[in-house]
Amino acid sequence: MLVLEYKVKGKQQQYQAIDEAIRTTQFIRNKAIRLWMDTPKEQKVDKIALNNYSTGLRKEFGFVKDLNSMACQSATERAWLSIARFYDNCKSKKSGKKGFPRFQKDNRSVEYKTSGWSLHPTKRRITFTDKKGIGEVKLLGKWDIHTYPVKSIKRVRLVRKADGYYCQFAVDIEIKPEQRTGNGEIGLDVGLEFFYSDSNGYHEENPRFLKKAEKAIKHAQRQIYKKQKGKNQRRKARQRYAKKHLRVNRQRNEHAKRVARNLCKANAFVAYENLNVKGMVKNHCLAKSINDVAWSLFRRWLEYFAVKFGTTVVAVNPRMTSQKCSDCGAIVKKSLSTRTHKCSCRCEIQRDVNAAINILNLARQARLGHNRSNATGLATSTLVGESLLEQVARKNVESPGFTSKRATAMF
Template sequence: MLVLEYKVKGKQQQYQAIDEAIRTTQFIRNKAIRYWIDAPRESKINRIALNNYSTALRKEFKFVEELNSMACQAATERAWSAIDRFYSNCKSKKLGKKGFPRFQKDNRSVEYKTSGWSLNPTKRRITFTDKKSIGEVKLLGKWDIQTYPVKSIKRVRLVRKADGYYCQFAVDIEVRTEPRAGDGELGLDVGLEYFYSDSNGHHEENPRFLRKAEKAIKHAQRQIYKKEKGKNQRRKARQRYAKKHLRVSRQRNEHALVIARNVCKLNSLVAYENLNVKGMVRNHCLAKSINDVAWSLFRHWLEYFAAKFNTTVVAVNPRMTSQKCSDCGAIVKKSLSTRTHKCACGCEMQRDVNAAINILNLGKQARGGQPQSNATGLATSTLVGESLLEQVTRMSVESSRL
C-alpha cells in the first residue's frame, strides 16, 4: 500500500467545510461507541451492525446525511477497530489496562473510500461530491496521482494539522524491492547517551530534538495563558505552540527513517533489542528522554525497510546483554553509571558496543527461527512543504483497515 500526501490549498469556507466533516466523523464514531456500550449483553455487536447503525444515524441527523455514506461507514469502522482491540487484549489476557474504547474529542481527519470524491483527469485537484460543500481543492505536491489507476485508490483522507490541511491517498499497488548495497551483519544497542551503538563500534549520536526545542516550546506554551480565553490571539498562540511540536515530530520521523534505511541497505542481518518501551516510560525520570529518542518509531522503519531490501531483522531479548562478556561469556555485573566493560579475560570495550555484539550473537542464533519483519507493505513518499511522511505511523492508529 503506497501512501501519497499532498497539502490542500483552498478557500476559508472550504476549510470550514472540512472541519465540519471531521466533526461529523467524530460524532459518528462516538455514537457507535455509545451504541455498543448500551447494547444488551445477549445482542452481538459486530462491524456489520455498526455499519447498519451508521445508516440509522443518517436518517436521524441531517448533518450526518450530508457526509458521504462510505465516509460514515469508515467512521464506524474506527469505532469497531477500538472495540476489536479491546476484545483481543481481554482474550489474550494482556497485563494492565485492556484499552476500553474511549470517546474521542480531538479527531483530526475524515476518511472517504471509493466514492464521495473525484480526481481531475489532468490537474492536481480533487473534488469532494458529498453535501458538506468542500468542493474542489488544489493539491500541492510533486507526485502525480494521475499516474495511478483510480480503481487502485482505496482511501482518501483529509487531515488537519497544525500547519494546514492535507489530503492522503492510499494506493493499492505492489511495492518493489531494491537491491542491497552490502551483506554485513549488525547488532544494535539503542540508548539515551547515543541513539544506538552497533557491533562494529560505531556510535550514532542522539539528536535530542525535543530537548533542543524545549525552551522555545515552553515559551510558546506560556504565551497561550497570557491571552484571554475565546479570543483570536489565544487561538493563534495555540497554533504556534502546535507547530513547534509538529516540527519536532517530523524531525524524529525523518531521522529514524534515514538511519533505518541506511542500516537495512548495508546489511543482510540486523539484530536489535525487543524493548518494552510502554513499560519503560513509566519511569518518570527518563520518560521524556525515552519518548524523545523514539525507539518504537526506529523499529517500525527498520521492519519496513527490511522487507524493501530483503534484510533479515531479528528482535532479541535484551536481558543480560549489557552484563555478559561478548568475548568469554562471563557475567560482569555493572551499574548504569559504569560505561566501560572490563572482564577478567582481558576484554575491555565501551559498554554499549559489548551489548551490541551480544545482541548480534543472539540474532545469529535466532536467524533460523521467526524473524521480526514488517508485512504491512506501506511505502512513503517525499512531499513539497514537508521533509518526510509521518502519516504511515498514523495510518495504523486511525484506520487499521488500510
C-alpha cells in the same frame, strides 16, 4: 499500502466545510461507541451492525446525511477497531489497562473510501462530491500520485494539522524491492547517550530534537496563558505552540527513516533489541528522553525497509546483553553509570558496543535455530528467551499498519 500526502490549498469556507465533515465523523464514531455500551450482553454488536447503524443515523440527522455514505461507514469502522482491540486485549489477558473504548473529543480527520471524491485529470486537484460543500481543492506536493491508476487508490483522507490541511491517498501497490549496497551483518543496541551503537563500534549520535526545541516550546506555551480566553490572539498562540511540536515530530520521523534505510541498504542481516518501551516510559525520570529518542518509530521503519531491500531483521530479548562479556561469556555486573565493560579476560570495550555484539550473536543463534524474521511485520519475530506464545501475543502490537514514503500520519 503506500500513503502519499499532499498539502491542501483552498478557500476559508472550504476549510470550514472540512472541519464540519471531521466533526460529523467524530459524532458517528461516538454514537457507535454509545450503541455498543448500551446494548445488553445477550445481543451481539459487530462490524456489520455498526455499519447498519450509520445508515439509521443518516435518516435521523440531516448533517450526517450530507456526508458521503462510505465516509459514514469509515467512521463506524473506527469505532469497531477500538472495540475489537479491547476484545483482543481481554482474550490475550494483557497486563494493565485493556484499552476500553472511549469517546473521542479531538478528531482531526475524515476518511473517504472509493466514492465521494474525484481526481482531476491532471491529478493536481481533487473534488469532494458529497453535500458538505468542500468542493474542489488544490493538491500541493511532489509525490507521484499521477503515476498510479485511480483504481489503486483505496482510501482518501483529509487531515487537519497545526500548519494546515492535508490530503492522504492510500494506494494499494506492491513494494518494489531495491538492490542492497552491501551484505553485512550488524547488531544494534539503542540507548539515550547514543541513538544506537552497533557491533562494529560505530555510534549514531542522539539528535535530541525535543531537548533542542524545549526552550522555544515552553516560551510558546507560556504565551498561551497570557492571552484572554476566547480571543483570536489566544487561538493564534495555541497554533504557534502546536506547530513547534509538529516540527519536532517530523524531525523524529525523518531521522528514524533515514537511519533505518541506510542500515537495511548496507546490511543483509540486522539484529535489534525487542524493548518494552511502554513499560520503560513509566520511569518518570527517563520518560521524556525515551519518548524523544523514538525507539518504536525507528523499529517500524527498520521493518519496512527490511522488506524493500530484502534484509533479514531479528528481534532479540535484551536481557543480560549489557552484563555479559561478548568475548568470554562471563557475567560482569555493572551499573548504568558504568560506560566501559571490563572483564577478567582482558576484554575492555564500550558498554553499548559490547551489548550490540551480544545481540548479534543471539540473533545468529536464533536464525540457525528457528529461521524466522519479522521483516514484513506479518511474521513472528525470533525472540531469544521467550516462548512462541509470548511472541504471537505481541505480533499485532509490533506490526505497523500503513507505511509511507515520508513521515506522515499513518492510516
